[in-house]
Amino acid sequence: xxxxxxxxxxxxxxxxxxxxxxxxxxxxxxPDSLCLLDCLHALGYPVVVGHLDxxxxxxxxxxxxxxxxxxxxxxxxxxxGQENVRALCGxxxxxxxxxxxxxxxxxxxxxxxxxxxxxATGHTADDQAETVLMHFLRGAGPSGxxxxxxxxxxxxxRGIPDAIGMTLVRPLLNLTRDETQAxxxxxxxxxxxxxxxxxxxxxxxxxxxxxxPELETYNPGIRNVLIRMGQVMAGEASLLEGLVxxxxxxxxxxxxxxxxxxxIAPFLSQSISVQRALVRTVIDRMRPTLxxxxxxxxxxxxxxxxxxxxxxRLPLTGGLEIMRLQDEVLISFxxxxxxxxxxxxxxxxxxxxxxxxxxxxLAQGWSLFVDEKRLPQSDRDDFVYSETAMKxxxxxMSIHGPLILRPPxxxxxxxxxxxxxxxxxxxxxxxxxxPQPARANWPVVACDDLILWVVGLRMCHEARxxxxxxxxxxxxxxxxxxxVP
Amino acid sequence: xxxxxxxxxxxxxxxxxxxxxxxxxxxxxxPDSLCLLDCLHALGYPVVVGHLDxxxxxxxxxxxxxxxxxxxxxxxxxxxGQENVRALCGxxxxxxxxxxxxxxxxxxxxxxxxxxxxxATGHTADDQAETVLMHFLRGAGPSGxxxxxxxxxxxxxRGIPDAIGMTLVRPLLNLTRDETQAxxxxxxxxxxxxxxxxxxxxxxxxxxxxxxPELETYNPGIRNVLIRMGQVMAGEASLLEGLVxxxxxxxxxxxxxxxxxxxIAPFLSQSISVQRALVRTVIDRMRPTLxxxxxxxxxxxxxxxxxxxxxxRLPLTGGLEIMRLQDEVLISFxxxxxxxxxxxxxxxxxxxxxxxxxxxxLAQGWSLFVDEKRLPQSDRDDFVYSETAMKxxxxxMSIHGPLILRPPxxxxxxxxxxxxxxxxxxxxxxxxxxPQPARANWPVVACDDLILWVVGLRMCHEARxxxxxxxxxxxxxxxxxxxVP
Numbered sequence: 001x002x003x004x005x006x007x008x009x010x011x012x013x014x015x016x017x018x019x020x021x022x023x024x025x026x027x028x029x030x031p032d033s034l035c036l037l038d039c040l041h042a043l044g045y046p047v048v049v050g051h052l053d054x055x056x057x058x059x060x061x062x063x064x065x066x067x068x069x070x071x072x073x074x075x076x077x078x079x080x081g082q083e084n085v086r087a088l089c090g091x092x093x094x095x096x097x098x099x100x101x102x103x104x105x106x107x108x109x110x111x112x113x114x115x116x117x118x119x120a121t122g123h124t125a126d127d128q129a130e131t132v133l134m135h136f137l138r139g140a141g142p143s144g145x146x147x148x149x150x151x152x153x154x155x156x157x158r159g160i161p162d163a164i165g166m167t168l169v170r171p172l173l174n175l176t177r178d179e180t181q182a183x184x185x186x187x188x189x190x191x192x193x194x195x196x197x198x199x200x201x202x203x204x205x206x207x208x209x210x211x212x213p214e215l216e217t218y219n220p221g222i223r224n225v226l227i228r229m230g231q232v233m234a235g236e237a238s239l240l241e242g243l244v245x246x247x248x249x250x251x252x253x254x255x256x257x258x259x260x261x262x263x264i265a266p267f268l269s270q271s272i273s274v275q276r277a278l279v280r281t282v283i284d285r286m287r288p289t290l291x292x293x294x295x296x297x298x299x300x301x302x303x304x305x306x307x308x309x310x311x312x313r314l315p316l317t318g319g320l321e322i323m324r325l326q327d328e329v330l331i332s333f334x335x336x337x338x339x340x341x342x343x344x345x346x347x348x349x350x351x352x353x354x355x356x357x358x359x360x361x362l363a364q365g366w367s368l369f370v371d372e373k374r375l376p377q378s379d380r381d382d383f384v385y386s387e388t389a390m391k392x393x394x395x396x397m398s399i400h401g402p403l404i405l406r407p408p409x410x411x412x413x414x415x416x417x418x419x420x421x422x423x424x425x426x427x428x429x430x431x432x433x434x435p436q437p438a439r440a441n442w443p444v445v446a447c448d449d450l451i452l453w454v455v456g457l458r459m460c461h462e463a464r465x466x467x468x469x470x471x472x473x474x475x476x477x478x479x480x481x482x483x484v485p
Numbered sequence: 486x487x488x489x490x491x492x493x494x495x496x497x498x499x500x501x502x503x504x505x506x507x508x509x510x511x512x513x514x515x516p517d518s519l520c521l522l523d524c525l526h527a528l529g530y531p532v533v534v535g536h537l538d539x540x541x542x543x544x545x546x547x548x549x550x551x552x553x554x555x556x557x558x559x560x561x562x563x564x565x566g567q568e569n570v571r572a573l574c575g576x577x578x579x580x581x582x583x584x585x586x587x588x589x590x591x592x593x594x595x596x597x598x599x600x601x602x603x604x605a606t607g608h609t610a611d612d613q614a615e616t617v618l619m620h621f622l623r624g625a626g627p628s629g630x631x632x633x634x635x636x637x638x639x640x641x642x643r644g645i646p647d648a649i650g651m652t653l654v655r656p657l658l659n660l661t662r663d664e665t666q667a668x669x670x671x672x673x674x675x676x677x678x679x680x681x682x683x684x685x686x687x688x689x690x691x692x693x694x695x696x697x698p699e700l701e702t703y704n705p706g707i708r709n710v711l712i713r714m715g716q717v718m719a720g721e722a723s724l725l726e727g728l729v730x731x732x733x734x735x736x737x738x739x740x741x742x743x744x745x746x747x748x749i750a751p752f753l754s755q756s757i758s759v760q761r762a763l764v765r766t767v768i769d770r771m772r773p774t775l776x777x778x779x780x781x782x783x784x785x786x787x788x789x790x791x792x793x794x795x796x797x798r799l800p801l802t803g804g805l806e807i808m809r810l811q812d813e814v815l816i817s818f819x820x821x822x823x824x825x826x827x828x829x830x831x832x833x834x835x836x837x838x839x840x841x842x843x844x845x846x847l848a849q850g851w852s853l854f855v856d857e858k859r860l861p862q863s864d865r866d867d868f869v870y871s872e873t874a875m876k877x878x879x880x881x882m883s884i885h886g887p888l889i890l891r892p893p894x895x896x897x898x899x900x901x902x903x904x905x906x907x908x909x910x911x912x913x914x915x916x917x918x919x920p921q922p923a924r925a926n927w928p929v930v931a932c933d934d935l936i937l938w939v940v941g942l943r944m945c946h947e948a949r950x951x952x953x954x955x956x957x958x959x960x961x962x963x964x965x966x967x968x969v970p
Contacts, residue, residue: 136621137703139710203703214699218622218688225624228780235758236721242756271727273720295713 003183007039007171014150016169017118022046023169024111024119026103027078029067029192032122035180036172038187040120041074049078050110050119052103054085056095063192070189079113081106096202101159108154108163123148123170126177129226130207132233133215136226137207139295143237143280147230148173156288176223240277247274252282255340259332259437260286261325264305275302282331287318305329310433325435338437340364344456344477345441346407354403354445356473362443368455369476370403372396375469390478392459394452396471399463403473404446412444414451416458425454432457445475488668492524492656499635501654502603507531508654509596509604511588512563514552514677517607520665521657523672525605526559534563535595535604537588539570541580548677555674564598566591581687586644593639593648608633608655611662614711615692617718618700621711622692624780628722628765632715633658641773725762732759737767740825744817744922745771746810749790760787767816772803790814795918810920823922825849829941829962830926831892839888839930841958847928853940854961855888857881860954875963877944879937881956884948888958889931897929899936901943910939917942930960 001009011017025040027033027049040047049071053064064080071078083106089098107119128147135144150173154163172180184191215222247270253261260282267275279301283293297317304314308324315321316331323330332338345363352360357371373393412425429439434457443455453459456477465472486494496502510525512518512534525532534556538549549565556563568591574583592604613632620629635658639648657665669676700707732755738746745767752760764786768778782802789799793809800806801816808815817823830848837845842856858878897910914924919942928940938944941962950957 136714137700137707137710139704139706139713206703211699211703214696215622218691218696219624221624222622225622228624228784229621232758232761232780235756235761239724239756239758271720271724273717273724276717276720295717299713 003035003175003179004039004042006174008043010150010174011043011169011171014169016120016151016171017045020044020046021118022048022114022116024048024050024107024114024116026107026119026121027051027067027071028122029063029070030122031181031184031189031191032124032127032172032177034070034122034189034191035175035183036120036122037070037074037076038183038189039171041076047074047076048110048114048116049076050081050107051078052081052083052106054099054102055082056085056099066192079110081109094203096204104154104157104163104168105160108160108166111166112162117165118167118169119154120169120171122172122180124172124175124177124180125227126208126223128173128230129223130204130212132226132230133207133212134204136229143233143240145229146234146237147227149234158288240273243270243274244277244281247278248281251278253328253341255330256332256336256338258286258336259330259338261328261330262305263328265327267305272302275305279305283317283320286320286331286333293317323436325437326433328435330435330437332437340435340438342479343434343438344368344443344479345438346405346443349407349441351404351406354405356403360405363441365479367478368405368443368445369474369478371474371476373472373474375465375472389456390476392453392475393465394459394463394473394475395465395469396473397469399447399450399452399473401447403452406444406446407440408442408444408454412451414454414458415461417461417464419461425451428454428458488520488660488664489524489527491659493528495635495659496528496654496656501605501636501656502530505529505531506603507533507599507601509533509535509592509599509601511592511604511606512536512552512556513607514548514555515607516666516669516674516676517609517612517657517662519555519607519674519676520660520668521605521607522555522559522561523668523674524656526561532559532561533595533599533601534561535566535592536563537566537568537591539584539587540567541570541584551677564595566594579688581689589639589642589648589653590645593645593651596651597647602650603652603654604639605654605656607657607665609657609660609662609665610712611693611708613658613715614708615689615697617711617715618692618697619689621714628718628725630714631719631722632712634719643773725758728755728759729762729766732763733766736763738813738826740815741817741821741823743771743821744815744823746813746815747790748813750812752790757787760790764790768802768805771805771816771818778802808921810922811918813920815920815922817922825920825923827964828919828923829853829928829964830923831890831928834892834926836889836891839890841888845890848926850964852963853890853928853930854959854963856959856961858957858959860950860957874941875961877938877960878950879944879948879958879960880950880954881958882954884932884935884937884958886932888937891929891931892925893927893929893939897936899939899943900946902946902949904946910936913939913943 017023023040023045025033025037025047027037028051037047037049049067051064051067053060068078068080083102085099085102086095088102089095111117111119132145132147135147138144148170150170152168154160154166154168157163212222219225251263251266253263255261262278262282267278270278276298279298280293283297294317300314301316301322304322304324308314308329310324310326313321313323319333320331321334323332330338341364344366347361347363354360354368354370359370360368362368408425413422414425414428415422425444429442434442444451445453445455450462451460452463453475502508508525508530510518510522510532512522513536522532522534534552536549536552538545553563553565568587570584570587571580573587574580596602596604617630617632620632623629633655635655637653639645639651639653642648697707704710736748736751738748740746747763747767752763755763761783764783765778779802785799786801786807789807789809793799793814795809795811798806798808804818805816806819808817815823826849829851832846832848839845839855844855845853847853893910898907899910899913900907910929914927919927929936930938930940935947936945937948938960
């Protein structure tokens, strides 16, 4: 089978391109990208060549002109960009990383200008082996070790917002570098020599020229080992993705934009690998720009989920913290607005006055209804001590002044119905095992200094219905799930 | 936390030993094993020390005596063995492998003689990092990359049949080599220096003294990377084991001792990782002594299962071959006796005579019943052309001579009931899509040269029931699943 046929088969098998689909080809001028251009052209794909002059060496402009000339020989348009890549690095970003980002940003720009949605690069099996080794050395998890995929959706690419909807394809991923070089020789193509490829201060070049040859003394087939490891890990990663997707809804709850909870019991019933993948996915959801989530972070989270005591918090990574609630852990940014759909919460900390009769909206579809009810003589006995989680009834005559809905304040106290003494509202929350982050926005109904109702939890003794009460003030909490009566 | 406490915690958390459980400790005399012995003793576990003199160097006997002396200082029994390890290698077995096998065989022997079921070794986190790296270089799959487990059942250990029921535990697997050395210093223990540890012709020593320091220039935390990779891979391996166990019964059928079939459709509905693991497990079932099943073998099997044409065969590994049947592939040793529990098969190729009435046993619980039935005038019409897969009725008067049950022979022909011409029995098998390996043992009932019934498939036209038939000869096939009427 010829190289061109191999490439055609790979494109077909991996669904990389539709027949005659237009594609932007990243062409540096080296053997890999010349092979790519030649194959794509031979297979009838309309191509736009993109080449970024990194301006790292004098003479880099000549390479750009050479690529332009080659594109011309195919009757193909070449877009040449220029970027002072050296100026882009710093801030923890290596020259290699900066160059890589600039290159993709440029190719995406070319694609967007030409309304093309696929970008092809000349990555080979050798690049794949190096990538897997690099990730291995860095300590990437299974999803890192899978290396480059034949096709990657670029939607979530960090630093390239324009990449949404674009796909990066690698039609040469099954060819070796030697094969692309041999192809160029056979087709009379003269690749430029990229001198930066020999600069071993670049990590990738050091791997290529020093470490891989060294590893070959242990196993001459080490490149294949790395490539196959990438394939195996790609399988594992996709298996885990599927299992995480399946488990997600029963284990993870989104509580506001910047917080998630994990339900502990069903989480722990998953296998350890799925647990790890769930934690990684949760972190990735909340911090999509975080590149490498370390193994230690994941293990720390697992330990905490299994053993963390209620109310305990632990910093996780990237500003996130994990906190133990009741049967769940909460993962959030400290101070984030957290929505607890299963608990009544205020929409703001502003005081609001309750009209009688009236209704006030709480967060997440909850609402609070107020009404007055004249009590017929016969009913009064039944109303004494009337309190449920969703409803509290008061003696209207004991309440002097407007009803205020507000969050709890430091020092708030209440004498719960039927009890002798007063207690701190803060202690009430603890007794009732209300998740700590849900306390600050808990609705409280007060009249002057008297706390009438810590909504859904306890009403006060002082304003209770008495046998002689003639009018009941009824507060009624309704959750979003509850049917309208 | 002291080292002893750390070891105690690890033993507890990983369920390595029951309190006061007696254990054989493998003690070379180096820092790791002295630390092991001292900790086990301090934690109250009764110990028997095992030490094998490998006789690789002059002076190895002195080490043995030193270990004996140390054991004595703990008031503990030491069993010293001797083995000329150099004489054991060869046949593809390296000196390291031979030494390792001899050592474990000796420790198992010590355990067995003392009726002890647990053997402890002093493997540390550094050993773990080296093991994972070694497996990585060799190209092991996920289950190889998991490295050493804290506890390993030794039942299936190749070359040590006595190990059945024994467990190998590694209480120091969370300690570094530096920690065991520091422990020895602090406790005034003087480990012997094993000079073979410095011999870099041993692969492990080369990794330890050359490759790992080299990798540390890429990532100073490479040892931790390797250890954590082992942990992640252990998780993946156990996840896959669970998924394989779950899928096994609906996908894999044992057809005799030396053959398995894989049902293609449910196999392909599994994720690629589970498919790989299933193939590995199938091979491992059939060739448990095969150590490393290569990635290429697995991929070849996957390709074949997806695309292999019916009747095609492919050598797999270790003498196994894979063959496409109908909706299944068969994995077997060429020429192996294959049992198809869902098909009627002879137990041997020997001819047997059928008594009338009578019953003959077939393989896998199938049986063949013979009976004669006098036909009342009124029934005869119903019997004409009477044939089902399980039952064939013949005109007794058309059969002259004893009924023979035998396998098909080359050139066997039959005129199937209701058809004009004769056909080869071999072609009948093809038409009926009988798995090739099931054909040689297919039961055939013949009388002289006349094939009466290719059992369960077609009966002959010549001896059919006719309207004038007075006696029917009824052959009845019964499968193991079928209820006795």
